[in-house]
Amino acid sequence: MSIDQTATHEIYTRRKGRNVAVLLILLAFVALVFAVTIVKMSNGASMEAFDHAIRPSILPEVSE
Amino acid sequence: MTDTAMDIETVQTGEAQVKDYFALMKPRVMSLVVLTAAIGMFAAPGGVHPVIALATILCIAIGAGASGALNMWWDADIDAVMKRTANRPLPSGVVEPGEALGIGVALSIMSVLMLSIFGNIFSAVFLAFTIFFYVVIYSMWLKRSTPQNIVIGGAAGAFPPMIGWAVATGGISLESLLMFALIFLWTPPHFWALAIFRNEDYVKAGVPMLPVVAGDRATRNQILIYTLLLFPVAMVLAFTSVGGPVYFAVALAYNARFLWGAWSIWKRDEATATADKFKTELRVFLESIGYLFALFIALGIEIMLRALDLSWSGWPVLF
Structure with a gap:
């Protein structure tokens, strides 16, 4: 069975289009996570989570 | 059919373009979800930082898109026989069923996880419930079994403003319930x-x-x-x-x-x-x-x- 060169080129163009889209989505995702992190840290949000050990910094504040 | 034509058909199977995957996510439904979720979020007291708002609305939109993809995966058989839906990506053969399932499940998990980080746990659980409601309760169960399918299934489309409100406040209120009731009815x-x-x-x-x-x-x-x-x-x-x-x-x-x-x-x-x-x-x-x-x-x-x-x-x- 012969391989048609035009068809091969066409499929590469499609794949390239998809790969570029995936790249752009990943870059946008990284930028979004970075931006959200900056905003959350600027607003003083607690960025620490449970880690099997008691840490005073993540205990809820008790009003006097 | 010539050899060349056969080659092209063989090569093209499953090679959908970006726009086909986008169509899988029901962009028109997504636009309504974005609008209602954003209004729910900005109407809530307290205010949300614009970056957090953008990130969380994106999560809600992707969650809605993911449930759209899962709905198309499940309903491919009936979509194929209805005029209105016959040229959707699955019945037209552009996207493979496995791809739609994969994209739907992956985006559902991603959107819920990211909403729990960008927003809060309550809104993420709410989004997960909405996806479950649309895909399992509506698409898999009610749609083919009761004429009340639209009434109960409509709840899934009515949740986005409540999720938006939940992102801002971490809870539910009369206002968010009324916005839900508005879309529901x-x-x-x-x-x-x-x-x-x-x-x-x-x-x-x-x-x-x-x-x-x-x-x-x-x-x-x-x-x-x-x-x-x-x-x-x-x-x-x-x-x-x-x-x-x-x-x-x-x-x-x-x-x-x-x-x-x-x-x-x-x-x-x-x-x-x-x-x-x-x-x-x-x-x-x-x-x-x-x-x-x-x-x-x-x-x-x-x-x-x-x-x-x-x-x-x-x-x-x-x-």
Whole structure:
């Protein structure tokens, strides 16, 4: 069975289009996570989570 | 068929383009979800940082898109026999069923996880429940088993403003429940107006829509009943903390038009409708889309007026 060169080129163009889209989505995702992190840290949000050990910094504040 | 033609067909199978995957996520439904979730979020007290708002609305939109993909994966067989849905990516063969399932599951998990980080746990659980409700309760269970499928399934489409509100406040309130009720009660008359003139499609696909099971007359009655129920819900929202005179005026005008449309549908019978090719039903269906957009945009205007300190302080907030 012969391989048609035009068809091969066409499929590469499609794949390239998809790969570029995936790249752009990943870059946008990284930028979004970075931006959200900056905003959350600027607003003083607690960025620490449970880690099997008691840490005073993540205990809820008790009003006097 | 020549060898060359065969080669092209073999090579092209499963090689969908980006726009085909995008179509899988029901972009028109997503646009409504983005609007209602954003309004729910910005209308809530407290305010959300613009970056957090963008990130969380994106998560909600992707969650909605993921459930759209899963719905198309599950319903590919009936989509193929209905005129309205026959050229969707799965029935037309552009996207493989496995791809749709994979994309749907992966994006569902991603959107819920990211919403729990960007927003809060409550809104993420709410989004997960919405996806589950749309895919399992509506698509897999109710759609093919009861003529009330649209009524109960409509809840899935009504959750986004509540999720938006939950992102901002971490909870539920009367305002968010009313926004839910607005979309919930709007869905049946909107869809049944479509179902009346797409009846043949649903009969062919074996979907027990109300006109198929209960008949044309019962559907016309139900459209009027739901539009009557919708009216007070839409108006009460004007007298809560998210409403105001702009919303009141828009809601009054659009509800009057929707009620007039429902009344016109109720007055007609199948014979009259068939004679003029369901002109009124089609008009009301299209108007109903404008109705929901208009009411939520009016809520958006109220939010902007409050932000600019231009809202009327004398407006009665009764609820």
